[in-house]
Amino acid sequence: VVPGSDTARTVATHCPYCALQCGMQLHVTHRSGHERPDVRLTPSDFPTNRGGLCAKGWSAADLLAHPERLTTPLVRTRAGDRSSALRPATWDEALDAVAAAVRATQRRYGRDAVGCFGGGGLTNEKAYLLGKFARTVLRTRSIDYNGRWCMSSAAAAATRTFGIDRGLPFPVADLALADVLLLVGANPAETMPPLMQHLEAGRERGARHVVVDPRTTATARTAHLHLQPRPGTDAALANGLLHVVARRGWVDEEYVATRTAGFETVREAVTGYWPDRVERITGIPARDLEAVGEMLGTAATAMVLTARGAEQHASGTATAQAFINLALALGLPGRPGSGYGTLTGQGNGQGGREHGQKADQLPGYRKITDLADRAHVAGVWGVDPTRLPGPGVSATEMLRALGTPGGVRTLLLLASNVSVSAPDAGRVTDRLDALDFLVVADLFLSESAARADVVLPVAMWAEEDGTVTNLEGRVLRRRRAVDPPPGVRTDLDVLMGVAERLGHGGLMTTDAAAAFDELGRASSGGVADYGGITYDRIEDEQGVFWPCTDAEHPGTPRLFGTRFAHPDGLARFYRGEYRDAAERTDAEFPYVLTTGRLMRQYQSGTQTRRVSALTGDEVGPDGSVVPHAELHPDLARLCGVGDGEAVQLRTRRGTAVFRARLTTGIRTDTVFVPFHWGGPSRANTLTDDALDPISRMPAFKACAVAVTSLAAP
Ligand code: SF4
Known part of the structure; x- marks a missing residue:
């Protein structure tokens, strides 16, 4: 496509949002005299969505040319002072500052004091290279991602x-x-x-x-x-x-x-x-x-x-x-x-957890504590297995310890807005502020990015190549349809830029196809085996289901037909006893708070809150956004709350303000709030970060809450 002339083409790809990964076509038109191309989209007849899209998918292209997109790196006006304003910087200046902070932190506090936090929205290639970056360039055990909070x-x-x-x-x-x-x-x-x-x-x-x-x-x-x-x-x-x-x-x-x-x-x-x-x-x-x-x-x-x-x-x-x-x-x-x-919820929630951005795993679901697994992956990476770090702590535990002795002091945050999405988000936001250095790579100035020392503007889904793995375990191609805006680079460029400055650029690549090829070798023989999957096969076969061990292997749409994946082929029962919620209701906090999603928003809302087609009745007549809290009319009567009135929710961690929506469709002891907003309506100010003993999943879905009317007397 030649900018400056009227040209058009159609590119097959998948939605940037949830794990269904609906198929869609991007219709790209470059018009003479227009700096950026027009991008229109239509749904594909893909097996998952069969011509359907939701409102989020339909509006996905609206963000490509959004006026709030970050198009230049940002650094603090006064280096080291996060109360000073962010100002535009060159990529060299920004990446030099990141590399200097990594060096200084590791010299002073040790390798594990630099951490990486990834996301289930990263492509397979990015998730893989982020894990490799942490283990080989930084040689830190401090890496985890927001999928820890997903499933x-x-x-x-x-x-x-x-x-x-x-x-x-x-x-x-x-x-x-x-x-x-x-x-x-x-x-x-x-x-x-x-x-x-x-x-x-x-x-x-x-x-x-x-x-x-x-x-x-x-x-x-x-x-x-x-x-x-x-x-x-x-x-x-x-x-x-x-x-x-x-x-x-x-x-x-x-x-x-x-x-x-x-x-x-x-x-x-x-x-x-x-x-x-x-x-x-x-x-x-x-x-x-x-x-x-x-x-x-x-x-x-x-x-x-x-x-x-x-x-x-x-x-x-x-x-x-x-x-x-x-x-x-x-x-x-x-x-x-x-x-x-x-x-699965997040766009690459499946693939995002397979390739090594989890604290305890190497690519292919290999265990970081298993000597044979370490040797295999180290062999693919060309490094000494004894020099690979061991397992780190989970997402919530890493964030709780930011800036503390023994905790992470410099954090690289990719594809995640923890200031909104973390449990007990007020505490996590305080911990971000306690860091020596925070680096955020994102599309927009999210609530987390706004607190960073360095903000790096990165490409969107339609501006780069890669793969994702949907909720079925089907590996899919995301295709580059347009160039990123001038000044924007990819996440892979970011990792390479830092790695080069630390003297390890040879370990990384900015070529997604090369990363996928390497990922296939690293996962080969593992549980999530991508060894036989290639970009061409994905193209020809409407995606390929893992495990797929070699070029002749057809992929595995259905698992467990004759055996399970344990060596003896048997599935294991374990007791799944009921336990009371981590936090009980009492006289002060008498109701149960639960959280969830709305159709027209996605995760922490960094993207969808900026799409006018997706802002619903959460926007009041004065333009302010106050999401709804759902309450049963009986509970509302007890609390003196009327339909549409402002209501304060209070838990043992903090308070947040919502607009009451009365509905008989909810239990009389339960309050529901969506978690897509920051600011005074941040639902995760309220949520409990008590952790599951095995998976380290927080207690997002149940905590004790008090309800107070804020309506004028
Ligand atoms: Fe499909 Fe909507 Fe999910 Fe996109 S967000 S993959 S359009 S269901």
Whole structure:
């Protein structure tokens, strides 16, 4: 395409937002006299979205030429003084400052005092190279990413049970084949609307769907049965369902005997989850529990799916485990039209956790503590395995310790806005301010970027090549359709720029295809094996499902047909006991706060809050943005709150202000808020950073809250 002449072309790619990764075409027109091309988009008939897009996807191209895009590096007017203004700088000046800060910090405090924080929005190539950058250029153990807050608990439970963690072990089209679908803590009708076609196809042929959610969401309204548990009690529900299944003789005994290990302790553990006891814990009527147990126990095909509502708790791994146990006892995983899965959220939430930006993992899900795994990856990287650092701490633990003795002093933050998205975000923001040096690479001046010493403007999804892995484990191409604006570089350029200044540029590459090739070799032989996947194959085959070991391997759309990924081929049961929420309600904080997403916003809102087509009724008549808190009218009456009035929510960590939206669709003891905003309506000011003991998932989805009306007397 030649700028300056009227030319047009169409580029096939995928949406920049959620894990469904809807296929789309970008239609790029360069018009004479226009500096930037026009980019229009249309949906593709891709197997996941079949011509559908949600409002976020439709508006994705609006951000490419957004006036608030960062197009030059920024540094502080007075170096080292973050109260001074940010000013434009050259790339050399900015990268020199980053390299100098890394050197100074490591010299003074040791290698681990420099940390990297990544994101589930990074392409596979970036996630891979960020992990390699941390382990070989910085040689720090301090690296983790925001996916730790996404579905790490379900990932941990799946890894223990199946020996492999792939969100859906089957294509999304299989959702239509399940006669009974149990959907727990998921609201795809808002978070990934095109997915609903597959559910609708199932209902059209007579499938029955059960949705478990404290709110009557758009998804719950499509269900045959909606169960509304108290937030944080899903493990009791799962164990209660398994109790019903076991008591009434619906366990698939042959499957359990031949394909699993460890069921008897679980069978015994669930004997105490009588439906009336589960009703007292969850609030779900015992008769509904019996009915759902029967639906699952007598169905020819059935699926159990969890998402963030069940997983984002300090007992998230046990909860996911309890639902996996239910699916295993019913003999579902590996059977056609049946199984267990988790609906991954972030755009590259799946691939983002496979390639080594997690504190405890190397590419291909290899363990950083395993000598053979270290030797393999070090061989691909051409470094001495004994010089690779060991495991670091999880995202929340790293952030809590920023600026403290033994903690990270200089942080590189990519594709993440932790000042809005972290649990107990006020505390995390204070910790950012305690750093010696903060570097943020982003598209816009996010709340986190605004606190940085150096801000680096990076390319958007349509401006660079790469791959992502969607919620099915299907590896997809993102294609460069337009050039980045002048002054903008890619994340790979950023890593290379710092690596070169530290004398290790030879370890990095700015070529995405070369990075993918290397990633394939690093993951080869691992659990998430990309060894046989190439850009050309992705092009020819509408994506390739991992594991795909070599050029002849067809990829693996469906897992577990004959064996699980443990060496003996068996799946493992583990007890998934119910525990009370990490934080209990009391007289001062009498209600339960839960958080979630809205259809027209995405994650911390750094992108979607800037798209006018996506700003909904959160914008008041004066232009100010005050998102809604959902309350039941009975709770609102108790608190003296009227519909549409300002309301203050207070937890043990802080306060935030919302506009009340009264709805009978929510439990009377529960308040819901979306987490897409910063400022006075930052939901994560309120949330609890208590951590799951296994996955280190925080308790985003349940904490104790007080409600106060702010309406004038
Ligand atoms: Fe994009 Fe997800 Fe919406 Fe599809 S459902 S258009 S991938 S945000």
